[in-house]
Amino acid sequence: MGRLTSQSKKLSLFFNTTFLFLFSFYLITNVLNPPKGTSTNTILAVNGDGCTGIHEYADYEVKCAYVTSHSACKPKGYINYLEVFYCSCGQLPGLGYATLLIWLVLLFYLLANTASEYFCPAVESLSRALKLSPTIAGTTLLPLGNGANDVFASIISFTRSGDGDVGLNSVLGGAFFVSCIVVGIISILISPRQVTVDKPSFIRDVLFFLFSLCSLLLIIIVGRIHFWVAVCFASIYFVYICSVSAMHCFYREKERVVNLSAVSPSSRSVFGDEFGEMGTPLMGCVDEEKPNLVEKSDVEAFGQKQRRRCLNLDSSICAHLGWLLWVLEFPLYLPRRLSIPVVSEERWSKAFAVISVTLAPILLATLWNTQKENMTSSASLVIYMSSGLVGIILGNLAFMATKRSRPPKKCLFPWLAGGFLMSITWTYIIAEELVSLLVSLGTIFGISPSILGLTVLAWGNSVGDLIADVAMAVNGGPDGTQIAISGCYAGPMFNTLIGLGLSLVFASWSEYPSSYVIPTDPSLYETLGFLMAGLLWALVILPKKNMRLDKFMGVGLLAIYFCFLFLRLARVLGILQFQDPFFFKS
Numbered sequence: 001m002g003r004l005t006s007q008s009k010k011l012s013l014f015f016n017t018t019f020l021f022l023f024s025f026y027l028i029t030n031v032l033n034p035p036k037g038t039s040t041n042t043i044l045a046v047n048g049d050g051c052t053g054i055h056e057y058a059d060y061e062v063k064c065a066y067v068t069s070h071s072a073c074k075p076k077g078y079i080n081y082l083e084v085f086y087c088s089c090g091q092l093p094g095l096g097y098a099t100l101l102i103w104l105v106l107l108f109y110l111l112a113n114t115a116s117e118y119f120c121p122a123v124e125s126l127s128r129a130l131k132l133s134p135t136i137a138g139t140t141l142l143p144l145g146n147g148a149n150d151v152f153a154s155i156i157s158f159t160r161s162g163d164g165d166v167g168l169n170s171v172l173g174g175a176f177f178v179s180c181i182v183v184g185i186i187s188i189l190i191s192p193r194q195v196t197v198d199k200p201s202f203i204r205d206v207l208f209f210l211f212s213l214c215s216l217l218l219i220i221i222v223g224r225i226h227f228w229v230a231v232c233f234a235s236i237y238f239v240y241i242c243s244v245s246a247m248h249c250f251y252r253e254k255e256r257v258v259n260l261s262a263v264s265p266s267s268r269s270v271f272g273d274e275f276g277e278m279g280t281p282l283m284g285c286v287d288e289e290k291p292n293l294v295e296k297s298d299v300e301a302f303g304q305k306q307r308r309r310c311l312n313l314d315s316s317i318c319a320h321l322g323w324l325l326w327v328l329e330f331p332l333y334l335p336r337r338l339s340i341p342v343v344s345e346e347r348w349s350k351a352f353a354v355i356s357v358t359l360a361p362i363l364l365a366t367l368w369n370t371q372k373e374n375m376t377s378s379a380s381l382v383i384y385m386s387s388g389l390v391g392i393i394l395g396n397l398a399f400m401a402t403k404r405s406r407p408p409k410k411c412l413f414p415w416l417a418g419g420f421l422m423s424i425t426w427t428y429i430i431a432e433e434l435v436s437l438l439v440s441l442g443t444i445f446g447i448s449p450s451i452l453g454l455t456v457l458a459w460g461n462s463v464g465d466l467i468a469d470v471a472m473a474v475n476g477g478p479d480g481t482q483i484a485i486s487g488c489y490a491g492p493m494f495n496t497l498i499g500l501g502l503s504l505v506f507a508s509w510s511e512y513p514s515s516y517v518i519p520t521d522p523s524l525y526e527t528l529g530f531l532m533a534g535l536l537w538a539l540v541i542l543p544k545k546n547m548r549l550d551k552f553m554g555v556g557l558l559a560i561y562f563c564f565l566f567l568r569l570a571r572v573l574g575i576l577q578f579q580d581p582f583f584f585k586s
């Protein structure tokens with residue numbers, strides 16, 4: 001992966017400094033000076049739905065006692081945010097709001113940074129190692145890299161937090177944002193260039209997406225889903241992959257026949273271009289035939305950067321400043337680097353490689369033990385000892401089989417698979433904490449967590465798509481526009497079918513042979529209705545415009561999204577009242 005720009009380095013330094021502040025604050029308020037709950041019989045006698053009864057009290061000490069004595073207020077993640085807010089910051093609610101909101105931003109940064117620094121490079125390397133065609137990679141690994149955040153947030157909301165509304169609304173909200181806001185902005189910006197997109201691929205993607213949403217709507221109306229129905233729902237995406245591959249092969253063969261007939265190569269279809277029809281190579285891939293001329297580890301690269309910063313400073317000041325920057329930049333970086341194997345040329349370090357394969361099984365064991373409730377101490381000890389033994393064996397093998405000067409050239413698949421697995425593990429851990437924080441914020445603000453999933457979580461996970469797709473469309477010419485538009489539909493469809501599909505598979509498996517009860521959220525019908533309206537608008541308008549992206553289509557998509565957002569917020573704030581759909585009435 002290439003070097004980070006100075007701006008991204010400054011951003012990384014800011015977030016690491018923020019993390020140090022929050023970590024110090026947590027240690028001071030919860031470890032060195034733990035909150036003291038008040039034993040109050042009246043509190044324990046409160047009968048409420050979940051943890052919402054906390055708003056019946058005004059005194060912060062009573063609220064602190066409430067969250068510490070009620071099991072419904074226990075965190076779904078690793079940090080008890082309600083205890084931090086009501087106990088540690090009870091007298092200073094402003095400090096509590098600031099702390100949680102900063103931590104929310106920091107978690108979003110960690111989620112995006114883990115995907116860009118570890119997950120996507122591992123996916124790209126795997127696609128090359130497995131020799132996947134650009135079409136297959138573009139419809140499987142690329143959406144997986146872009147949509148990992150939504151997928152894991154959805155799975156966690158169904159399986160860990162017990163609040164499937166967050167997963168449903170975050171995935172649908174993200175799909176709505178990308179298919180309307182991102183496509184709308186691209187259409188407006190590209191309008192003066194009169195760029196067209198490929199009609200068959202566009203119609204195929206939109207129709208598959210609409211069929212997926214109709215299937216999900218039917219599942220929500222029924223209110224229950226059996227395990228095998230969930231498997232069938234998730235399998236729709238594999239049917240989509242097959243159709244993409246079939247169309248790709250058809251147009252490749254057609255192009256070959258045309259070329260044999262001495263037709264000018266410049267007239268080939270966009271399907272024949274390796275950068276078209278979802279056949280784009282994964283972004284950021286490094287040409288294997290042109291390796292980096294200088295091989296250096298992260299530590300060496302960091303040292304060179306510090307020396308460049310200190311060229312004009314006194315040597316003693318430079319030394320102190322270098323160590324200070326080292327301390328500030330490493331808190332968020334080091335834990336992941338010590339447990340995710342990395343074998344790229346630029347970031348290779350034998351020390352980190354050996355340590356990461358040693359610690360990775362221990363991290364997996366820790367995650368496994370935290371996911372299992374009522375785990376006995378003996379069983380937990382066996383898991384830790386087994387993982388430690390596996391880690392020691394893998395560490396010794398890595399030490400003997402690698403060189404200090406360069407990463408391994410043979411038997412790369414185990415390394416790449418390990419990096420892929422551990423990047424997924426870290427994404428899961430961060431997403432789990434993010435969902436837990438959103439649920440806690442919903443309790444604090446008295447807002448349904450599903451609303452936060454529809455807005456905050458969906459927007460946060462979709463900002464990367466907005467920046468990447470708009471930049472590709474604006475700077476990549478017609479091919480870049482084709483890739484960006486295809487990604488705006490293939491990505492959300494992946495999140496819907498694989499993210500929600502796997503969530504429903506896992507949730508229904510836990511209830512097997514019974515059916516899993518779908519969360520009854522009437523607002524889901526509004527979300528699905530407006531999302532389908534946006535897709536239908538594009539499906540009708542774009543062919544009428546001869547597949548040219550223009551302002552009329554873009555403004556229409558933006559209007560649909562903001563109309564939906566206004567109605568949802570108006571309903572939450574009580575400005576407008578709506579009757580529940582007829583199938584919710586008894």
